[in-house]
Structure formats: C-alpha cells, structure tokens
Amino acid sequence: MxxxxxxxxxxxxxxxxxxxxxxxxxxxxxxxxxxxxxxxxxxxxxxxxxxxxxxxxxxxxxxxxxxxxxxxxxxxxxxxxxxxxxxxxxxxxxxxxxxxxxxxxxxxxxxxxxxxxxxxxxxxxxxxxxxxxxxxxxxxxxxxxxxxxxxxxxxxxxxxxxxxxxxxxxxxxxCLDAAFKKTLIECLHLVYIPTRRISGKVSFSNRTPTRRFVPQLRFLQDSVEEGIRLLKDQDIQGFGALMHECWLRKRTISRVSNAAVDAVYRAGLRGGALGGKLLGAGAGGYMLFVCRPTDAAAFKRRIHPLNLVPIRFxxxxxxxxxxxxxxxx
Incomplete structure (x- = not known):
C-alpha cells in the first residue's frame, strides 16, 4: 500500500x-x-x-x-x-x-x-x-x-x-546576520496560556473592517517595515517596544484579550520583557514575548517554566x- x-x-x-x-x-x-x-x-x-x-x-x-x-x-x-x-x-x-x-x-x-x-x-x-x-x-x-x-x-x-x-x-x-539571528531566537519566549479557541469565532476577521478601525490597522500594517528595519539594525529593544505598541493598538480593535491573557502579559513585562503579543486570533493559546538576552533568566523565573516552549527558526x-x-x- x-x-x-x-x-x-x-x-x-x-x-x-x-x-x-x-x-x-x-x-x-x-x-x-x-x-x-x-x-x-x-x-x-x-x-x-x-x-x-x-x-x-x-x-x-x-x-x-x-x-x-x-x-x-x-x-x-x-x-x-x-x-x-x-x-x-x-x-x-x-x-x-x-x-x-x-x-x-x-x-x-x-x-x-x-x-x-x-x-x-x-x-x-x-x-x-x-x-x-x-x-x-x-x-x-x-x-x-x-x-x-x-x-x-x-x-x-x-x-x-x-x-x-x-x-x-x-x-x-x-536576511539577517547569522550571529544576530541566533541572538534573536534567544530573545523570543513562547508562553502557553491553556485556553483554546476557534479563530474564526473571536478574531477581527469575523467582521468587516469599519472606518473607525482604519487608522489602527494602517499602523499595524506600516509597523512591518519599521520592524524589519529594527531587526536589520540589530535593535532588539526597539523591536520589542514596537511589538508592545502594536499589541496595545490591536487590543482596541479586536477581542483578542481577556483577564487571563492580560495577567500573563503583565507578568511578562514585570519579568523584563520589552513587549509581546498574543498569537493568532486571541483569547488564549500562545503569547510571544521579546526580552533582552540579559533579562532571560528573570523572565523565566516570573513565568511558570512549564508554560515556556523553546523554539528555533x-x-x-x-x-x-x-x-x-x-x-x-
């Protein structure tokens, strides 16, 4: 067969x-x-x-x-x-x-x-x-x-x-410098929030974009060019700060967050994260944080180690x- x-x-x-x-x-x-x-x-x-x-x-x-x-x-x-x-x-x-x-x-x-x-x-x-x-x-x-x-x-x-x-x-x-790409992956921390959902039921895509969301979506779209520039400049701090700003803006146009998600995000920031976001449609699943390499140990202490998922490109x-x-x- x-x-x-x-x-x-x-x-x-x-x-x-x-x-x-x-x-x-x-x-x-x-x-x-x-x-x-x-x-x-x-x-x-x-x-x-x-x-x-x-x-x-x-x-x-x-x-x-x-x-x-x-x-x-x-x-x-x-x-x-x-x-x-x-x-x-x-x-x-x-x-x-x-x-x-x-x-x-x-x-x-x-x-x-x-x-x-x-x-x-x-x-x-x-x-x-x-x-x-x-x-x-x-x-x-x-x-x-x-x-x-x-x-x-x-x-x-x-x-x-x-x-x-x-x-x-x-x-x-x-295309990034090989040494920086290795540093970048060490700065990324994937945290599991055990609440699964069906993306089409909670995402922004479940409704047609309205005029009041246009400025925020344009900012999210334009952030891509800025993010790539920051990575090519090897600016981890700037990249993390940009992700933080985008997460704050996305929360205003989509039901991506809840009390559990907000609590994990606050814990990550207190642990030294520069910024982050909930991946996918929202309301649970995996949250990505960006930290400086020197803050990784403090971050891991703040976030329960069983929830951390190691990743590579x-x-x-x-x-x-x-x-x-x-x-x-």
Whole structure:
C-alpha cells in the first residue's frame, strides 16, 4: 500500500496581523512579518487495504471510520479528499503542540494534507502552489474566516516579509546576520496560556473592517517595515517596544484579550520583557514575548517554566519526509 508522510512547521507572527485579511488588503494593501518555527504537524496519507468494513479512516483528536466521504465529520479532510476524488484512504494527523492555539496549526494541517495528496498522486507541487491551494480550501471551499498569512508562512518556511494586494501576494525572505539571528531566537519566549479557541469565532476577521478601525490597522500594517528595519539594525529593544505598541493598538480593535491573557502579559513585562503579543486570533493559546538576552533568566523565573516552549527558526517549510509506493523491489 502506498504511504506518504509530510512535516509542516507552525508559525509565529510578529507584526502586521489583521492586514492579511482579504476584505482589508484588497482595498488597502497589507503586510506581515512572520517566521516558521521548529514545532510541526505530521500528516500521513496511505491507501487503505480492502479488508475493512469502512473505506475512509481519519485520525486526529478523534478517530472516524466511515463508508462514505459525505460522512467524514472533519470538514478540512472531507473537502480535501473530495477535491482529489480520493477514496479507500487513511489520514492521520499528529502534532508537537495543541491545535487552535494561535500558531497556524489548522493551516499547517491543510498544507501538509494537500502536499501528501499531491505528492501521493505523483505530482511535484511548489510551496507557493501549496499555499494557494490551502488558501482556496480554507477560505473559498470551507468559507472559514481568517487571513492568508498562515498558509504562506507554513508552506514557505523561513523569516519572511509578505506583502498583500488586490492582485495577490509576494514573499520576500528577511536576511539577517547569522550571529544576530541566533541572538534573536534567544530573545523570543513562547508562553502557553491553556485556553483554546476557534479563530474564526473571536478574531477581527469575523467582521468587516469599519472606518473607525482604519487608522489602527494602517499602523499595524506600516509597523512591518519599521520592524524589519529594527531587526536589520540589530535593535532588539526597539523591536520589542514596537511589538508592545502594536499589541496595545490591536487590543482596541479586536477581542483578542481577556483577564487571563492580560495577567500573563503583565507578568511578562514585570519579568523584563520589552513587549509581546498574543498569537493568532486571541483569547488564549500562545503569547510571544521579546526580552533582552540579559533579562532571560528573570523572565523565566516570573513565568511558570512549564508554560515556556523553546523554539528555533525553521527555514525549510513543508516537506515530504517519507514516501513509499507500496510496490516491492
């Protein structure tokens, strides 16, 4: 039986979130600064042997065994299999971190699944094509609310400046001095706040941008260029302060925070963080802080160590890590 396994990174978004929503960037343009990190989801797709009383098996946080595609409850899996007219198949999802927590996990699943289906059919597909297909699946077919940055970040990998316009998007890698890039990752601290949510239900993207939000969204969008300049100048303090200002502004236009999130953010600042933000749509999940290297020890003492998640940059993006045709030698 043929089997393929893909590995797709999760992502951390620094600046510009919200301007990647099509309702916004089709009129105003958009920009984000984000990176893929070394926490992954793994998607296995294999042909199902003809010995079972079901034709489709899907394993994620639950296990589904069904005889008809229409009976698959996971919408992303169901519609992906429909697009590829795939039957007699098993799909298995594993991940390093919990889903629905602000790291682009659902889009990583989409990109990894589409990569497995494309490569399993014997077709080479570019990372851009995978991002485009995932955007189409999530935003057009499933009609899930949200932006475009997640699919792009996890497909391409790396630290990127992504620009959006009515005609599409461009991806420009942000090149930093190797020594500073190592310092930068040591300054980033990912903290888990154990409250999961479905992003489309709480995010700014759940409503059309109104006139009163335009100045704040423009500031968030324009902050990307400033953030890149600060990184190239190796100005960690300025970068942290910019993230802090953007977080304060985003809280005014979106229901991204709550008492638990605010308490963690205040604790981080008291521990020496220069700034930070809640990742993704908000209301729980992962919060990113930026600290000076000299303040890392004090920060870790202030934040419970079990909630800290070590990260490194991922420069590869989605990849196939195992492929077997199922045919003998």
């Amino acid at each position: 043929a089997m393929i396994v893909t590995r797709t990174p999760f992502r951390v978004s620094f600046l510009g979130g919200g301007s990647d929503i099509e309702e916004w960037f089709s009129r105003h343009g958009g920009a984000v600064l984000s990176t893929a990190v070394d926490k992954y989801c793994y998607v296995t797709v294999r042909d199902l042997p003809p010995y079972f009383d079901y034709s489709i098996r899907v394993s994620y946080s639950r296990v589904e065994t069904v005889g008809r595609l229409a009976n698959v409850r996971h919408p992303l899996v169901r519609e992906a299999l429909r697009l590829y007219r795939k039957r007699d198949v098993e799909v298995h999802y594993d991940a390093d971190l919990p889903g629905r927590s602000g790291l682009g996990t659902s889009s990583a699943f989409a990109v990894g699944l589409l990569s497995a289906l494309e490569n399993g059919a014997g077709r080479f597909v570019s990372k851009r094509a995978l991002a485009d297909k995932a955007i189409h699946l999530e935003r057009r077919v499933l009609k899930e609310r949200g932006g475009w940055q997640d699919q792009i970040a996890v497909a391409f990998g790396g630290l990127n400046h992504v620009r959006f316009s009515a005609s599409g998007y461009t991806v420009e890698p942000v 991922d420069d590869e993006g989605t990849s196939v890590i195992y492929y077997s045709t199922g045919k003998g030698a």
